[in-house]
Amino acid sequence: MKKALVLVVLALTFNAAAQDYKGHYGIGLALGEPSGFSIKKFNNNNEAFQYTLGYSAVSGQEGINIGADYLRHNYEIITAEKGRIPFYYGGGIHLKSYNDAGNQLYARVPLGVAYEAADFPFDVFFEFAPGIAVLPSPSLVTNFAIGARFYFDVRKAVEKIDEAI
Template sequence: MFLLDVTHAFDDAILRRLSSKDDWYIWADYLYHFRSLITVEQGELPVYLGIGGRLKLQESNEDKFGIRFPVGLAYEFAGVPVDVFLEVVPIWDVALSYDFDLEGGFGVRFYF
């Protein structure tokens, strides 16, 4: 994740699906962090909202491009450029195929 300041960030990823299919996901999101909603003793626990795009390249040639709307919660460790996050992401596919997806995830992000 690339931090513009304490409130604004860009998050992007490229990943390959870990199954028998050769599917690839590429996305980039703008994230806005609400830092004062939840307070913790150490670190920070911001809620974030965002908007972005996703390209889903599928082995079955049913490729999709969609608009992402990530909503999440991230624990940011004090003094370390790392967070642990949990998010839900509605996606509206608007090109190559028309569909609505609801994805989610959890993981670790490094800040730049």
């Protein structure tokens, strides 16, 4: 039964329209500062929320990082014959909990570029995000990442699982 549910969910993800992520969730991994999980939820074709849960491994600043960003996508700057290449930008807030002691709260401005595959609900991205820490004291922060996400429609997946049960 569990195998059947997994197969149904996987089949749904392959049926998702690769070019229309509206209402879909992208789940993947990012490597960089911080490295960890990346979740992206498109509200419409140009706006999305991005959530991250990662680990910062910079010497002396190791710790867990959690954050949320609001992103706008521009598909007109870079074009591709197949797929799409949006430039994206936005603003966000992140909290870093140091292993040794203390927390850091900072605002950041993510700037990135992604490649959205034409025939598969998948993207790869590079992101640079300068920021300013406001707690415990003002300081500059730099985040960067390269990663990939797989997109699926949660509502369709839940419906199919309900039907299978």
